[in-house]
Amino acid sequence: MGTxxxxxxxxxxxxxxxxAIVGCSSSSAELEVYNHHFFAMDTLVELTxxxxxxxxxxxxxxxxxxxxxxxxxxxSAHIEGSDxxxxxxxxxxxxxxxxxxxxxxxEKGKNYGEKTEGRFDITIGPLLEAYSWxxxxxxxxxxxxxLKELVDYNKLVLDNEKNTAFLETEGMxxxxxAIAKGYIVDKAAEEMMxxxxxxxxxxxxxxxxxxxxxxxxxWRIGVQHxxxxxxxxxxxxxxxxxxxxxxxxxxxxxxxxxIRVHHIIDPKKGYxxxxxxxxxxxxxNATIADTLSTALFNYDPEQAVDFVxxxxxxxVLIVDSEGNVFKSSNMKEKFQPNQSLE
Amino acid sequence: MKKGDLILIGIVLILSLFGIGMYYLFLxxxxxxxxxxxxxxxxxxxxxxxxxxxDRSEEIVFNGPVGETVVLLGEDYVTVKHSDxxxxxxxxxxxxxxxxxxxxxxxxxxxxxxxxxxxxxxDF
Numbered sequence: 001m002g003t004x005x006x007x008x009x010x011x012x013x014x015x016x017x018x019x020a021i022v023g024c025s026s027s028s029a030e031l032e033v034y035n036h037h038f039f040a041m042d043t044l045v046e047l048t049x050x051x052x053x054x055x056x057x058x059x060x061x062x063x064x065x066x067x068x069x070x071x072x073x074x075x076s077a078h079i080e081g082s083d084x085x086x087x088x089x090x091x092x093x094x095x096x097x098x099x100x101x102x103x104x105x106x107e108k109g110k111n112y113g114e115k116t117e118g119r120f121d122i123t124i125g126p127l128l129e130a131y132s133w134x135x136x137x138x139x140x141x142x143x144x145x146x147l148k149e150l151v152d153y154n155k156l157v158l159d160n161e162k163n164t165a166f167l168e169t170e171g172m173x174x175x176x177x178a179i180a181k182g183y184i185v186d187k188a189a190e191e192m193m194x195x196x197x198x199x200x201x202x203x204x205x206x207x208x209x210x211x212x213x214x215x216x217x218x219w220r221i222g223v224q225h226x227x228x229x230x231x232x233x234x235x236x237x238x239x240x241x242x243x244x245x246x247x248x249x250x251x252x253x254x255x256x257x258x259i260r261v262h263h264i265i266d267p268k269k270g271y272x273x274x275x276x277x278x279x280x281x282x283x284x285n286a287t288i289a290d291t292l293s294t295a296l297f298n299y300d301p302e303q304a305v306d307f308v309x310x311x312x313x314x315x316v317l318i319v320d321s322e323g324n325v326f327k328s329s330n331m332k333e334k335f336q337p338n339q340s341l342e
Numbered sequence: 343m344k345k346g347d348l349i350l351i352g353i354v355l356i357l358s359l360f361g362i363g364m365y366y367l368f369l370x371x372x373x374x375x376x377x378x379x380x381x382x383x384x385x386x387x388x389x390x391x392x393x394x395x396x397d398r399s400e401e402i403v404f405n406g407p408v409g410e411t412v413v414l415l416g417e418d419y420v421t422v423k424h425s426d427x428x429x430x431x432x433x434x435x436x437x438x439x440x441x442x443x444x445x446x447x448x449x450x451x452x453x454x455x456x457x458x459x460x461x462x463x464x465d466f
Contacts, residue, residue: 037453038385044446044453134428159447196432201466208466229436231443244466252429 031199031214033333036061040068041076041181042204050191050199050214060195064188064202071187074102075180077125077173083165084174088125092170096338103163106156111181112291113153116307121267125173126150128265136254138261144270151267182245182290184209189242189286202286209286220242226250226277226319231335234319235337239246241282241313245289247297248278264300273298280317281308282334288314301326357400377441377459378444381413393439393456394418406450413454416422420454422447 031050034057038045046065049057076082083102090096108111109122126147130139139147155168167174181204189202189209199214210219221244222233237244249262249272262272279296283289292314296304301320306326308316315331327335375391383404390396398413401423409426419437425447442464444455 039448039451042448044444046444147349191406203466213465219466220464221466231438231440252431 003086019046019205021033023236028159032056034061036065038065038068040065041072041184041204043181045185045188045205046203047188048200048203049197051197053196056196057174060192060197063195064191067191068184068188071101071180071184074099075105075176075184077175077177087165087167088173091167091172094160095157095164095166097162097164100163102161103158103165105176105180105183106165106174107158107160108287109176109291110156110158112155112179112295116295116298118268119266119298120178120291122174122176122179123151123153123156124265124267125175126171127267127270128175128177129173131265133252133254133261133263136256136261138256139270148268148270152192157271161193177295179287179291181205182243182286182288185286185290186211188256204286206251207286207290208243210239210242210244217310219290221280221282223280223317223335224248224250224278226286226324233338234325234341235335236332237280237282237317237331238336239282239334242284243283243286243289243294244280246278246280247293249297250277264294264297268298275300275321276304277319277321277323279304282331284313288337292316376403378457379415379454380453381420391415393420393459404450404452406447406452408449411447411450411452413452420445420456422452422454425450425452439447 031052034049034051034054036047045068047059047061051057053179063260073079074083077084077088078083083098086100114317122236130147131137132145135165139214150169155172157166157168185202185204185207185211187210192200193211198212202209215218218238218240221237221239223235223237223246224230225234226248247264249260251263253260253262264272266273278295279293281293283292296307296316299307301318304318304330305316305326308314313342315334316328317331317335318326320326360419366424377392378390380390381402383406388402396417397419398415402413404411404413411427411432412423414421414423419439422435422439424434424444425432427449428446432445435445438445438454438456441456441459444453446453
């Protein structure tokens with residue numbers, strides 16, 4: 001009888017231990033991961049939230065999608081009736097009253113024009129429209145020279161008393177593509193967080209907003225090798241920043257006479273810069289990361305790094321046309337190169 | 343402690359370890375090895391198939407607003423083999439081979455994604 005009693009105790013203890021081991025391994029996955037995606041802004045928007053409440057996730061996703069759709073109607077250059085569409089339609093005619101939100105983003109865009117001495121320009125519309133990546137069209141030299149005259153952020157007049165915007169010359173066209181997507185991603189993330197999602201992310205075609213990671217570790221963002229098949233990384237950025245965005249000359253391009261005609265046009269030259277293959281920015285939000293990843297394409301790599309060193313909480317990693325990697329000082333700690341490529 | 347006690351403890355221990363082993367093999371194992379390819383058009387799910395399938399070479403043709411988009415399921419990858427879309431971004435993507443990767447043909451609204459399976463070593 002004594003033996004049976006003792007054995008029962010051992011049995012109970014061992015069962016308890018084994019259950020405890022299994023129980024511990026399950027508890028690390030208390031939060032479920034929920035995903036939602038939809039098409040907007042000419043891209044796929046992917047929302048991810050880690051929560052223990054599926055209803056909360058659903059509400060947050062719906063609110064974020066609504067916000068994206070609302071802002072797209074305000075800021076798209078192609079949607080009839082949007083603020084941006086109306087400003088372009090009235091170029092050289094009259095100032096247009098816009099929403100406060102549009103006004104603030106235009107002001108921000110114009111400021112980046114000044115800071116980058118015109119290497120980033122939200123009036124780049126006429127040049128962009130002259131190219132066609134689907135039909136592999138490059139405008140003639142003469143055409144580029146003419147269109148460059150219509151690209152000048154100084155000729156975007158913003159009146160903050162009347163909340164109006166005016167493009168001074170007829171034929172000028174606004175294009176917020178390189179700032180608005182980041183902004184909309186930030187606002188979608190804000191909606192999700194306001195709906196109680198603390199852990200997760202918003203990915204709008206590569207413009208990414210990162211909330212906290214559920215396990216508290218830094219996010220690991222792979223930096224695509226510009227000349228290898230997708231999924232081959234030159235390395236990984238380990239970061240606690242809220243956004244990491246890469247712009248690359250491999251995303252949308254065609255080859256014309258051995259020249260890579262990619263989608264980032266230098267507003268001052270009228271052609272895509274050939275000095276850089278990719279720019280990766282980590283920043284406190286996707287608006288900054290989106291803007292700078294485009295703007296810095298039109299710098300020399302060293303100059304671009306110097307530019308970023310002056311901005312708090314922003315880091316850059318550049319792959320130049322020869323495949324050399326340039327990093328700002330704090331990026332050196334965050335970047336883990338792919339050893340198999342060295 | 344008698345000899346019988348030790349034998350019983352031994353048996354219980356083996357059974358416990360066996361149980362834990364089975365848990366990892368069959369329950370958590372599904373998460374480790376179960377990478378799947380999810381394919382959708384216009385938000386409607388076409389299906390979800392395992393990423394790995396020996397000797398597979400299956401083409402799925404989607405008709406959309408700009409024509410055809412042909413998705414090819416290989417043995418351990420998925421790719422867009424052909425698309426009538428103008429930009430060819432989906433075709434230029436090449437092969438998707440790991441969880442977290444996705445290919446989108448925006449004009450034809452075709453969306454392919456690899457989910458589940460081993461945790462990718464990067465988040466994006």
